[in-house]
Amino acid sequence: MNYTTQMDAAKKGIITKEMEVVSRKENIDIEILRERVAKGQIVIPANKNHKSLDAEGVGKGLKTKINVNLGISRDCPNVDTELDKVKTALDMKVEAIMDLSSFGKTEEFRKRLINMSTAMIGTVPVYDAVGFYDKELKDITEKEFLDVVRKHGEDGVDFITIHAGMNRETAKVFKKNERITNIVSRGGSLLYAWMELNNKENPFYEYFDELLEICQEYDMTISLGDALRPGSIEDGTDGPQIAELMVLGELTKRAWEKNVQIIIEGPGHIQLNEIEANVLLEKKLCYEAPFYVLGPIVTDIAPGYDHITSAIGGAIAASHGVDFLCYVTPAEHLRLPTLEDMKEGIIASKIAAHAGDIAKGVPGAKEWDLKMSRARQKLDWEGMFKLALDEEKARRYRAESNPEHEDSCTMCGKMCSMRNMNRVMEGKDINILRAED
Template identity: 80%
Template sequence: MNYTTQMDAAKKGIITEEMKIVAKKEGMDIDILRKRIAEGKIVIPANKNHKSLNPEGVGEGLRTKINVNLGISKDCYNIEKELEKVKGALEFNVEAIMDLSSYGKTEEFRTRLVDMSPAMIGTVPIYDAVGFYDKELKDITAKEFLDVAHKHAENGVDFITIHAGINRETAEVFKRNRRLNHIVSRGGSLIYAWMELNNEENPFFEYYDELLDICEKYDVTLSLGDACRPGSINDATDASQIKELMILGELTKRAWERNVQVMIEGPGHVAINEIKANVLIEKKLCHGAPFYVLGPIVTDIAPGYDHITSAIGGAIAASNGADFLCYVTPAEHLRLPNLEDMKEGIIATKIAAHAADIAKNIPGAKQWDYEMSKARQNLNWEKMFNLSIDEEKARRYRKESTPEHDDSCTMCGKMCSMRNMNKVMKGKNINILREDD
């Protein structure tokens, strides 16, 4: 039986190879997985032209996935340096890489990325449009915007961020409800500017059916972008954000009618006490579609530490049902991240995702922590290193400060609770001031 997309196959009762791989990775019954894909609650972004892909699922009942943003810009145009970051990200087994390239030979970087990456690849086609056509934003036509999306799909990207929810109706709500930080989404601001400069409707909204034709042809997952995401906690959960989310819910249903898979992108900067409500609203208004969040960043005052502010928000969001976390690095709001920034962002986001998976009772999540606790009680340093989310750093810290006794560390020495309780529980004496008997 033929099928066009993973969703089409799922609706027809077909089990694809990608479904088999994801079900095995997740320990999920394959019929449950297929049913949730058919319902739109799980997506498997898998472009037909991405031959090196090792498929992953995103959505209800699956491990929380993480994404790394990379790409070349006018100020930092070095393809080889960005490809080094790609290799580093893949070594950390990230599930997704988004190419946010916005200058120069973007197709060269994008195609090399797709060829080398087993992780799913995402892009934001509007970033590429100005350079692709060598035109000012105002002069790009609606058809040309769609043609760039088609080129990215043809190149093999698995999901594309499209800001289709910032239509003229949403724009009017935005104008009536002024914000502290206006529209902070780069793609959203470009679309809004194009609409204002040309007095036209958002081309991705107006020609949404043509966009769905592209996605259906290559089985590209639509990541419906949050143009009105808040860029400060002051603007979170406001009229513009919610209005756009309502539009995205309608666009989700239209995509599902065409068997196009959909993720919904979310905020942004959100105070801790509003995160749970944001997840609930998205799941309600967008009919259970997987939720892909940037952070959320829980306070605006920590430039240089936003991998921490976002990990806090990401853990809370995912524990309440968000499915996919976009990493944030220490360089957020400051500059293009370097290799070390990327690593810190990945680790922080992986910690947030794992912490959420424990709360969501994802199969196997707690077992990792159980094995670490067991190794600590046994003072099995080698196993502790092997189980560490960042083994290199754990080993380095231990090596930098060597204890007198191998069964302790330089924090507690012979007062180590693990060491002493092991002895007491076996009926042995504890010598803290003297050598052991």
């Protein structure tokens, strides 16, 4: 039986090879997986032309996935530098990489990235349009925007961020509601500017059916971008954000009718106490489509530490049902991330995702922590290193400060609670001041 997309196959009762891979990775019954893909509750972004892909599932009942943003820019156009980051990100086992390239040899970088990447690849085609056509934003036509999407599909991109929810009506809502930070989405601001300069409808909204046909042809998943996401906690959960979310729900149903998989993108900068409500709204208004958030960043005052502010928000968001976290690095709001910035962002996001998985009872999540606790109780340093999220850093910290006694560390020495409790439980004496026998 033939099928066009993963969703089409799922609706027809077909088990694809990608579904089999995800079922094994997640230890989920394959029929439950297929049913959730058919309903749009789980997506498996897998472009037919991405031959090196090791498929991942995103959505209900699965582990929270993380995405890493990379790409060349006008100020940092070195392709090889960014590819070094790609190699490291893949070594760190990220599930997704988004190419946000906006200048220079974008096609070269994208093709090399897709050829080498086992992780799913995402892009934002509107970023690429200006450089691809070498035209000012105002002069790009509706057809040209769609042609860039088709090019990304041909190249093998698995999911694309499309800011189709900001149409002329939601733009009116934005204009009527004063914001501190206006539109902070790069893609959203470009499309808003194009609409204003040309006095036209958002081309991705107006020609959404044509967009769906392209995505259906290559089995590209659409990540419906939140053009009006808040860029400060003051703007969080406001009228423009919610107005756009309602449109995203309508577009989700239209996409599912064409068997195109959908992810919903969310905020952004959100107060801690508003995260749960934001997840509930997305799941209700967008019919349980997988939810993908940037952070969320829970305070605006920590440039240089936004990997921490976003990890706090990401853990809470994941615990309430968010399926996909976009990493944030210490360089957020400041510069293009370095390799070390990227590593810090990945680890912070992985911690947040795992903490969320424990809270929402993802099978196998808590067992990892149980193994670490048992290794700590036994003072099994080698076991702890192997279980650590960042094994290299754990080993380095231990090696940099050697204790007098191997069954302790330089923090507590012979006052180590684990050491002394083990000795007491075994009926042995505790010799904190005396020399060892």
